Amino acid sequence: MALLRTADRTLDGPWEMIVTAPGACAGPEGLESLIGFIPAPVPGTAAGALRTAGRWSDGEPTPLHGSDVWYRTTIAGRGREILRFEGLATLCEVWLDGTLLLSSRSMFLAREVPVDLDGSHSLALAFRSLAQDLARPHKRGRWRPQLATPGSLRHARTTLLGFMSGWCPNVDAVGPYRPVTRRGEGGCPTDIDLRTSVEDGTGILAVRLTFPDAGGPVVLRCDGRETTLAETAPGRFEGRLALPGVALWWPHTHGEPRLHAVAVAAGDRDFDLGRVGFRTVTMLRPFADGLSLAVNGVPVFCRGACWTPPDIVGLPGDRESYAPLLGLAVEAGMTMLRVGGTMLYEARPFHDLCDELGLLVWQDLMLANFDYPVDDPAFRAALEAEIAGLLDRLQASPSLCVVGGGSEVEQQAAMLGFPESIWRAQAVEAMLREAVAERRPDLVVVPNSPSGGDLPFSTNAGVTHYYGVGAYCRPFEDARRAEVRFASECLAFANVPEPVSLTEAGLTDPRAPAWAGGVPRDRGADWDFEGVRDHYVGALYGVDPEALRRDDPERYLTLGRAAVAEVMEAAFSEWRRPASVTAGGLVWLWRDLAPGAGWGVVDVAGRPKSAWYALRRAFRPVQALLSDEGLNGLHAHVLNETGRPLDATLALTFTDAAGKVAAKAERALSLGPRETVTLSSAALLGRFFDATVAYRFGPAAHALAHLRLTGRDGALLAEAFHFPSGRDATPREIGLCAALVEEGGGFALRVAATRHALAVHVALDGEGRSSDNWFHLAPGAERRLALTGTKGRPGGTVRAVNGSEAVRF
The missing domain is CATH 2.60.40.10 (Immunoglobulins)
Structure with a gap:
């Protein structure tokens, strides 16, 4: 298990990039005759590089999956080093001096390769056409979802962002979107495995690490206390440090999210291993009766939103991109963010900030709606490695509390009429539970979102995607009548941004043709989420939304903003009252993926909408x-x-x-x-x-x-x-x-x-x-x-x- 590497250095380049026809260059030697390379920040995406170079239009995104995209840089050094690629989207070859070092087929797997350096070397990354790969013959699934196309995506380990018409712009995620790093062999501890637990009020810190060059005793330090690790094998050290009375980590609404620095010392050398938190997460009732969580033995009403990346063009993973948005989540009184299966795994700084800010994280596997081929050995092995990598990467993160088997996989099959023997995602659930038991036994496993009832989307069991109040235009009373136990998605509306954001986007008139492009809809549905919002405008204020839109568009938008705020507060007021059976609600969606009246409670520019203000009031501790x-x-x-x-x-x-x-x-x-x-x-x-x-x-x-x-x-x-x-x-x-x-x-x-x-x-x-x-x-x-x-x-x-x-x- 490899959680932390204290000696990793970022391979900053400079990098350059070029887009070619698929197969135009079999190897990097073919690049020498090409012109048109542009600077390309790494980590980053090809779309982000094109945008920086002024060769990108948000209104008409450049298709990239149909092309090959090459990145190249020079790397200098001497001796054996390990190159690590944290995220390569998606079909990638790594070449050093014209020699193929590895091929990767997953956007979600970190890859490592040893290299022997002797001076200056040419490093090239070839991102091959995903469209061509998806177009080749594939075994069809038992069902085809409406969410995303093509159906062959069920075989690919890539984000569904960009493939979901009606949800988000068609932005193709291509490139080394997570850091590329290098490290030498020896000199520092590696393969560091940190685990925390709490036993009868005592924090337990267990560590295993490899340190062949320690040269003597290795001492583990945390919270002003220390212990000497035992050398269980040559260069392998293990031990545990008991910390009676250690300050616990809490969600920010319930206490202080205390973190504790961890270090090891060998001789006169100290090595920073980061920070950890001590907390327990337990379920208060059987999952079939509805997910309900306690942190450190205290029930927590989990409220928040389903997370969206800070920018779907560049897919940034740095603190500066995450911090303003996560700060807004804390300010709104949110206790939980769910990273759903239609998105992508966020970078480590996202989780570091959630640890620091006291935000619980529900992390789905990147599986959504499709009938995934888990019976295929290659797919299964890749998914197992993906799960292991996720849990290892976040092994010391106290904010991570729930891991889920994906989004609407069970629901999709059940809604198409398949029996439970088909829709129940048993293989993925078993795989996930086994990995969690081995690597993060402190986490709660949710089979799928939604799941847990007679049907996976039953509102009165397990976890549900509740859209009774919302998409199904039910009255407010339905929020109680449905006996919602835990809504891992809820309350989706076409939320209207504030006037300044609409002016910037050139979307001030809801009657203009361009307006509809910013309104989300489910593919194949004959209604959209603006119609849902309009329903509640009419119900709350006794007006005809269509006539108002035609005759007084400014008033129409004003009442639309007011209506969603009313609905948000009303639903959570019902769910948070002491006698309620509801233990959580996560609003769909955190942030817009494009300009316009999107699902987000925060707009694409990062400005709060009326829904955010309503949630800020509804979520007060x-x-x-x-x-x-x-x-x-x-x-x-x-x-x-x-x-x-x-x-x-x-x-x-x-x-x-x-x-x-x-x-x-x-x-x-x-x-x-x-x-x-x-x-x-x-x-x-x-x-x-x-x-x-x-x-x-x-x-x-x-x-x-x-x-x-x-x-x-x-x-x-x-x-x-x-x-x-x-x-x-x-x-x-x-x-x-x-x-x-x-x-x-x-x-x-x-x-x-x-x-x-x-x-x-x-x-x-x-x-x-x-x-x-x-x-x-x-x-x-x-x-x-x-x-x-x-x-x-x-x-x-x-x-x-x-x-x-x-x-x-």
């Missing part, structure tokens, strides 16, 4: 929720997921739209760490009040219920709203006002309204954003919003969807 319990009134729920006690004040107010109070109650609360409380409206008020307008004793006394949770200092911690008679979005004077104030060396925006303000939204004139957006204001309420990312004194406009005012600041 200290949270206040309202649920409509019909004749039992409204129930107020307060959640404290943190490890700290909570002293707060809870206020429940019922008003009409103008702010006249019909009923009001206030109560001081003290909650311990990880504690929740539920109080009915009757218990809070101490009397009967038709809080849900269920009894029908005449006209409703209120139009709005407002739950507000404040801390000791009066600061707002969380709030929730309930609209017993629906949301009236008719524009009117609501007394909306806004003022810019200087605060802490920056700027904040004070927003208030005399009447209820629905979906208040802030649009800055330039770059930057407010700390909250697309939120409601109770009558007479005020919010103070921090402004970040602005330059100079910011300006902008504040509006509400039910307000006639456009307030400048």
Whole structure:
């Protein structure tokens, strides 16, 4: 097992690249007569190099799978070295001085080759035409999915990105998209295998490594403690270090994601082996009853999104590309990101950052929808090596908690009518469980996403892809009726970006033909996800979306942004209430893959959309929720997921739209760490009040219920709203006002309204954003919003969807 290599150096080049006809050059000697090489960063892709050279169009991506792509550089040195290729997309030959060293057929396997250097040498990488390989005769599967074409992709170990029409642009992933490194033999420890566990509160660090040149005792150090490793074979050292009372690693919402530096010393030499975390991940109920996770024995409601790469053109894997997006996930209160089987394995910096930030990672195998030929020995061997490489690479990562056998493989077969004996992915599950037991026994294995019920997509078992509220246009009540146990995908909409992003993309008019290109759809479906969003616009606001789109496109987009925010908050409010059976929900999708109204809650430029702001409110670790319990009134729920006690004040107010109070109650609360409380409206008020307008004793006394949770200092911690008679979005004077104030060396925006303000939204004139957006204001309420990312004194406009005012600041 090879987890860490302390002596690896990046082979930076400079590299250059050329695109040729398939088979134009049998070997690198044929390149000498060619002209047209361009600089090519490595790690990187051919598409990325073309983009840098100004030879790329996002609107019309250059097809690359039908060509050969050659990379070349010069490598100098003397003696035996190991060249390591972390990721080669996809059919690649490695040549040194005209001699073929290796051929790789998997984008997902790291490859190593020894070389003997004696001066300056020519290194060439030939990426052969994947299209030609896919076009040759292949054994057909038992079913053909609509997700991606061609069907022969079932035999290829490459990403489905670029092959999924309606999902993402047709960008071909070709090139050395992960680092190429070199290392000499000897001098440093290699084949380093680190494992962590927790036993009765004691952290256990076990290590095995190869160090023939140690020259004496090898000492393992961590958390200020050390032990001497035993030499179990010549040059092979092993041992374990017990760390009683070591600080544990937690998701950022529940505690501190503590990491501990690990080093070994031999004589007067010290070697940094990176950092590790100590934590346990366990299941709280049988998988058939629904996935439910505990970290360090504490239940964690897993909420977040299904991850997308930072850039599908260049496929970057550096910290600088990941950090802003992962920072937004933390800011939104997400606890989990799922890397699904339609994507690709992310680079080590992604996992390092998740470790540091306290984000749990669900990692699928790169298998999706197809009937994969696991009975073929060559395919099976490649997949086994892929699984082993994944687990070895992430063997010390505390954020990794779930590994899954892929995405919608079982669902695809089941929906086509095949019996369980066909759709159940037993071979891959067995392969995965065996590898996890050997390499990462602390992980939870999920057979497939979805899986676990009478049908793999049953909502009340295992894990499900829940689109009842969403693609299937079910009412909000379905989120409870479906008894969702764990939604590893959910709530997909064509989420409209903010105006600044639409302007940059030239997509300001939803009636223009170009607009439809940015709207996702499932291949073969006669509907798209804009129609799904429009359904909820009509249901929530009582308007005709098509007429609004035609007559007032700006208003159409505004209500679209507001609607998805409402749906996101409503669904997670249902799922997070203490009595809910739901233990997690991951929104489809994290980030757009192209400009336009895509699935992402963050747009292609990395800017949050209305859905992100809604999730930021819905995911608060200290949270206040309202649920409509019909004749039992409204129930107020307060959640404290943190490890700290909570002293707060809870206020429940019922008003009409103008702010006249019909009923009001206030109560001081003290909650311990990880504690929740539920109080009915009757218990809070101490009397009967038709809080849900269920009894029908005449006209409703209120139009709005407002739950507000404040801390000791009066600061707002969380709030929730309930609209017993629906949301009236008719524009009117609501007394909306806004003022810019200087605060802490920056700027904040004070927003208030005399009447209820629905979906208040802030649009800055330039770059930057407010700390909250697309939120409601109770009558007479005020919010103070921090402004970040602005330059100079910011300006902008504040509006509400039910307000006639456009307030400048």
